[in-house]
Structure formats: C-alpha cells, structure tokens
Amino acid sequence: MLVEPTHPGNIGAVARAVKTMGLQRLVLVNPKKFPHYEASKRAAGAESVLQTAVLTDDIQSAIADCTLVLGTSVRDREVSWPTLTPNQAAADVMGHLRQNTVHQVAILFGRESSGLTNGELALCQQQISIPANPQYSSLNLAAAVQIVCYELRMAAHAESEQADGQKRSLSTAELRRAAATKQQLEGHLQHLQQTLESLDFIKSKPPTMLMRKLTRLYNKAQLTVEEVQILRGILTAIQDRETRS
Amino acid sequence: MLVEPTHPGNIGAVARAVKTMGLQRLVLVNPKKFPHYEASKRAAGAESVLQTAVLTDDIQSAIADCTLVLGTSVRDREVSWPTLTPNQAAADVMGHLRQNTVHQVAILFGRESSGLTNGELALCQQQISIPANPQYSSLNLAAAVQIVCYELRMAAHAESEQADGQKRSLSTAELRRAAATKQQLEGHLQHLQQTLESLDFIKSKPPTMLMRKLTRLYNKAQLTVEEVQILRGILTAIQDRETRS
Numbered sequence: 001m002l003v004e005p006t007h008p009g010n011i012g013a014v015a016r017a018v019k020t021m022g023l024q025r026l027v028l029v030n031p032k033k034f035p036h037y038e039a040s041k042r043a044a045g046a047e048s049v050l051q052t053a054v055l056t057d058d059i060q061s062a063i064a065d066c067t068l069v070l071g072t073s074v075r076d077r078e079v080s081w082p083t084l085t086p087n088q089a090a091a092d093v094m095g096h097l098r099q100n101t102v103h104q105v106a107i108l109f110g111r112e113s114s115g116l117t118n119g120e121l122a123l124c125q126q127q128i129s130i131p132a133n134p135q136y137s138s139l140n141l142a143a144a145v146q147i148v149c150y151e152l153r154m155a156a157h158a159e160s161e162q163a164d165g166q167k168r169s170l171s172t173a174e175l176r177r178a179a180a181t182k183q184q185l186e187g188h189l190q191h192l193q194q195t196l197e198s199l200d201f202i203k204s205k206p207p208t209m210l211m212r213k214l215t216r217l218y219n220k221a222q223l224t225v226e227e228v229q230i231l232r233g234i235l236t237a238i239q240d241r242e243t244r245s
Numbered sequence: 246m247l248v249e250p251t252h253p254g255n256i257g258a259v260a261r262a263v264k265t266m267g268l269q270r271l272v273l274v275n276p277k278k279f280p281h282y283e284a285s286k287r288a289a290g291a292e293s294v295l296q297t298a299v300l301t302d303d304i305q306s307a308i309a310d311c312t313l314v315l316g317t318s319v320r321d322r323e324v325s326w327p328t329l330t331p332n333q334a335a336a337d338v339m340g341h342l343r344q345n346t347v348h349q350v351a352i353l354f355g356r357e358s359s360g361l362t363n364g365e366l367a368l369c370q371q372q373i374s375i376p377a378n379p380q381y382s383s384l385n386l387a388a389a390v391q392i393v394c395y396e397l398r399m400a401a402h403a404e405s406e407q408a409d410g411q412k413r414s415l416s417t418a419e420l421r422r423a424a425a426t427k428q429q430l431e432g433h434l435q436h437l438q439q440t441l442e443s444l445d446f447i448k449s450k451p452p453t454m455l456m457r458k459l460t461r462l463y464n465k466a467q468l469t470v471e472e473v474q475i476l477r478g479i480l481t482a483i484q485d486r487e488t489r490s
Contacts, residue, residue: 017388022378045381087399131398133267136290143262143391146384150392153376154332201482213475221466230458237446238483 001027003059003120004111005141008033012042012050013142014109019046021149022156026053027062027106059120063106067179068096068222071108071116071124072144074137083129086148090155092126096222098159100179107148112141122212123182125219176226188228188235189215195235198242246272246353248304248361250386253278255357257287257295258387264291266394267401271298272307272351304365308351313341316353316361316369317389319382328374331393335400337371343404352393357386421471429473433480434460440480443487 005011011034018026026049028034035050043050056062063069070089084092097103108124110116121127130147132139139147180188193211196202202210221227250256256279263271271294273279280295288295301307308314315334329337342348353369355361366372375392377384384392425433438456441447447455466472 013385013388016383016385019381020377020384020388022380044385045383085399086395130395131402132265133398135267136264138261138290139265139391140258140261140289140387142385143258143265143388146388146391147395150331150375150395153378154330157376196479196482199479199482199486201479210475213472217466217468217472217475221462223462227458227462230455230462234441234444234446237441237444241444242486 001029001059001062001106001108002031002141003029003108003116004031006032006112007141008036008039009042010112010141011036012039012044012046013140014145015039015043015046015049015053017142017146017149019049021146021153023149023152024049024052026050028053028055029059029062030057031055059108059123063123064181064183065104066106066182067100067103068093068105068126069108069124069182070106070126070128071121072110072128072130072148073115073121074130074132074139083127086128086130086151089126089128089148090151093152094155094159096179101174102178109141109145118212122215125222176229177224180223180225180228184225184228185218185223188223188231189218191232191235195238198239246274246304246307246351247276247386247390248274248353248365249276249356251277251357252386253281253284254287255386256281257284257289257291258385259354259390260284260288260291260294260298262387262391262394264294266391266398268394268397269294269297271295273298273300274304274307275302276300304353304368308368310349311351312345312348313338313350313371314353314369315351315371315373316366317355317373317375317393318360318366319375319377319384319389328372331373331375331396334371334373334393335396338397339400339404354386354390421474422469425468425470425473429470430463430468433468433473433476434463436477436480440483443484 002011002014005014005028008031011028011031015026018024033039034053034055039050040047054062070084070093073083093105096105107128108116108120110120116124128148130139130144189211192214193202196210223231247256247259250259250273253276256273256276260271263269278284279298279300284295285292299307315329315338318328338350341350352373353361353365355365373393375384375389434456437459438447441455468476
C-alpha cells in the first residue's frame with residue numbers, strides 16, 4: 001500500500017518490484033498522478049498490477065479488514081515502536097499466515113519526501129525499518145518495496161519447502177484464537193480511551209501520548225478475537241461500576 | 246560493476262542503491278550514455294558515487310586485482326554454475342573478507358536486456374541468482390543491485406554486532422524502554438487479579454482460566470518497564486474509585 005506517492009514513475013517501478021517477487025495486490029492512497037503514462041512505462045511487464053490496483057483516499061477503511069498491518073520507515077520516531085528488519089518482518093508475516101487461516105496483511109509505504117506520519121505509523125502493529133547508511137538513508141520508494149517483497153519471497157520459499165497446504169474450515173475455538181482485525185482492535189482502543197476518561201485517568205485532551213503508548217502495547221501483543229472480548233469485558237465491568245457509583 | 250548498461254537513468258538509480266547501503270565504488274563497463282543528466286537526476290543524493298565511478302571498456306583488466314568475483318543472473322544457463330541466493334552470496338563475501346587481509350570483491354551486473362554473457366559469467370567464481378516470479382522475473386537493474394547491496398549490508402551488520410560486545414550503562418529513557426523483569430510482570434498480574442476481584446469480574450476462585458489467558462496476553466506483548474508502570478497506574482485509578490464509591 002503506497003500512501004500519497006508523488007511520482008507516477010515510482011508507482012510503475014513499485015508494480016514491477018511487486019510482480020517480480022510474485023505478489024500482485026497494490027493499494028494506492030491518494031496518488032498525486034494516476035493513471036499516468038510514466039507509471040505504465042516503468043511498470044514494464046507488470047502493467048497488470050497497475051490495472052488491478054485499488055485506489056482509495058482513506059487508509060483506515062482500506063485496512064479495516066486486515067489482520068496484520070506493517071509500516072515502513074527509515075527514521076527513528078519520538079515514540080519508538082518495535083522495529084523489525086525486512087527479514088524479521090517477513091518471518092513475522094509468514095508466522096501470521098501460518099497461525100491464522102483468516103488473514104489479510106497490509107504493508108504501508110509512505111511518501112517519497114517524508115514517509116509515513118506518526119498517525120499513520122500508529123495504525124501499524126509493527127514497524128519495518130530498512131537498515132541503511134546513516135549518512136544517506138534515502139532509499140527510492142520502489143527500492144524499499146523491492147527489498148521488502150524480496151524478503152517476503154525468500155521467507156515464502158523457505159516456508160513452502162516444508163508446506164502442507166491443506167485447507168479446512170475453522171472451528172469456533174479456532175475462530176476465537178484468530179487474530180483480531182484492525183477494526184476490532186480500534187474498537188477496543190476507543191473503549192479503553194472512554195473508560196480512562198471516565199476514570200479521570202486521562203485529563204488532557206487530546207490524550208495523544210498515553211493512547212499512543214497503549215496502542216503500541218496492544219499492537220505488540222497481536223491480540224486474538226477472544227482476547228479483545230476479554231479486555232472489553234473488563235472495560236464494561238469498570239464502566240458499570242462508574243455508572244452505579 | 247555494471248556491464249554495458251543501456252539506460253543512464255538506471256545508472257543513477259544504481260548509484261543511489263549503492264550509497265543507501267553504505268557502499269561507494271561503482272565500475273561502468275562500456276555504458277551507452279554516461280555521464281548523462283538522467284543518471285544525475287535519478288542518483289538524487291548519491292551523485293558522489295557517479296563522480297567517483299570508474300569507466301572502462303575492458304572487464305578483464307577491471308577485475309584483474311579482485312580476489313573474489315561474483316556475477317548476477319536471473320536465468321538458468323546451459324552451463325549451470327554454482328548458484329547462490331543474494332543472502333548466501335553476502336555470507337560468502339563476508340567470509341572472504343574475514344579470511345583475506347588483502348581483498349577486493351567485484352559483483353557484476355549485466356545488461357538490462359540480456360544480462361551477462363556466458364563468457365562474462367565464466368569470469369566469475371560464483372553466480373548470484375535472485376529468486377523471482379517464474380512468470381515474470383525481469384527485475385529492474387537498480388532493483389537487483391539494491392537487493393544484493395541490502396544483503397551485503399545485513400551481513401556486515403550481523404558481523405559487526407558480534408564484533409563489538411561492549412557493555413555500557415543505560416540512560417533513564419533506555420531503562421524505561423527495557424524489557425520488564427519477570428518479577429515486574431508478576432506484580433502487574435497480581436495487581437490486575439486483585440482489581441478484577443474487587444470489580445466482581447472474577448467471581449470463581451481460583452480464577453485460573455481467565456488469569457492464564459491474561460498472563461498469556463501480556464507475555465505476548467513483551468512489556469517494557471514503562472508499560473508496566475502505565476498499566477499499574479490504570480489499575481490504581483480503578484481501585485481508588487472502588488474505595489471511594
């Protein structure tokens with residue numbers, strides 16, 4: 001998923017990077033120019049990726065059904081998120097696919113000039129940071145996509161060597177152990193924020209820093225559907241007390 | 246080392262790929278157009294790599310002083326050379342540097358259209374093959390260079406992390422970001438259990454199953470010292486309310 005890419009040539013180069021690594025799905029969030037002949041030219045034989053690309057102006061709804069969302073960055077941020085190398089991230093993604101029969105993974109790449117905003121990174125459960133020269137860390141957008149997709153392909157290769165690809169339907173117990181979707185996570189975090197406000201634990205508005213830290217904590221935990229249910233049950237119990245008192 | 250690159254834009258993109266990964270030396274064998282404004286434009290902040298690039302029309306003499314020469318290809322050849330993934334090749338290069346005080350390593354990348362000739366590959370001790378989609382394996386030249394240089398940087402990183410095993414004292418910020426100890430985790434879980442009991446959320450005794458699930462959840466999250474402080478702060482706020490009501 002490319003967030004507000006400026007140069008159509010980069011979109012084409014990204015399509016090529018994606019397809020050479022055996023991937024196909026590309027989501028474009030508010031591209032400056034698309035479709036564009038520069039994109040088609042640089043895509044070379046990967047025009048099909050451009051043709052099936054999803055255009056959107058809303059990241060939140062684009063990732064609503066995702067069970068795992070990763071964001072890429074080269075810089076350190078104020079709140080330091082758990083940062084993975086592309087190699088570690090690919091292993092995590094494979095683990096996620098293995099453990100969750102229902103899954104949809106999104107990887108966000110930011111603007112050429114400034115990457116992802118802190119708000120966008122806060123939507124991600126994990127952050128991928130590509131190790132680069134500290135004196136010149138400005139990777140081209142398509143180059144970053146190429147590296148991440150390459151690691152995914154390498155990891156998938158390793159995986160398929162020991163694979164048994166049977167499909168089967170899920171039991172209720174498995175559904176409860178399934179990874180929570182982004183929407184379910186958001187629901188929990190909103191519920192948590194309301195509860196903390198009613199407890200006067202959050203006094204300042206907006207409660208950015210604390211909520212960002214809590215978001216990071218629950219992202220790290222990669223909650224299951226059942227865990228979200230338990231946590232929201234606790235929040236409801238706290239709120240019931242508040243109402244009665 | 247780029248052998249007969251056709252597009253000056255690719256030369257610039259390669260320079261950028263090389264520099265972002267902390268490398269510098271670029272050799273151009275018979276480039277079609279160089280220097281060229283397209284190369285400079287795509288190099289972005291890596292103009293220095295272009296300025297110091299070595300121009301030659303003779304591969305043989307260019308690699309004469311090399312102690313290790315690797316060639317890249319995506320296709321299988323009639324004569325199948327020992328083929329390495331970029332990952333394996335980087336490990337080999339590091340091993341070579343470690344074992345040879347005098348060393349110079351060259352990595353050859355072929356033409357955009359047709360790669361390296363069999364004659365050129367015969368000059369190489371090893372062949373690197375980038376795993377790609379069999380239906381569309383046409384990586385952009387700079388993308389291929391980016392992947393190989395990325396693997397070199399990752400391998401060099403791993404190497405240097407082993408090398409400097411120095412210990413140092415931690416800053417306060419680092420201490421807060423440090424992983425919580427088992428004891429701190431236990432303290433949080435006991436506090437959580439007490440709070441849930443006072444909320445009548447836990448009714449049965451012992452509350453084994455629920456607490457086991459919550460323990461698992463917070464174990465997964467790999468809490469930091471600061472996160473334990475935040476969570477216990479919230480629990481204290483809930484308990485304060487309980488006492489007052």
